[in-house]
Amino acid sequence: MDKGVAKIFADGGSRGNPGPAGAGAVINVGSETVASLSQFLGHTTNNVAEYTGLLLGLEKASELGFKHVEVAMDSELVVKQMKGEYRVKNEKLLPLFEKARRLAATFASFKIVHVKREYNRAADRLANQAMDMANSSS
DSSP: OOOOEEEEEEEEEESSSSEEEEEEEEEEETTEEEEEEEEEEEEEOHHHHHHHHHHHHHHHHHHTTOSEEEEEESOHHHHHHHTTSSOOOOTTTHHHHHHHHHHHHTSSEEEEEEOOGGGGHHHHHHHHHHHHHHHHHO
């Protein structure tokens, strides 16, 4: 059975760069949210957090059995690297990029687009909640 297209909104951020970091992802099918994910990442960079948000979304979409995935992110770097428009020069990002490319290849269709930050508010909120949880536990 075709589940339709999973629309993934992914984001990550750090307070300070590097600093306390979090990642978030939301998976929607049509107007319904089927998954909301967030994870505190410890002390790392915003780009590591952005890739982690992407991985959270892709892994969950795969786990839920989706075959068609469209990703929207406000990280121009991640989107252009995933599309092959930018090379991955940072050695900390390379394993995350390679894992994301491998995961993306498992879907029947995969598309990734850059969106303005205001269109990615739900994923941004989840990434910030992850960072807030870390602050409240310290």
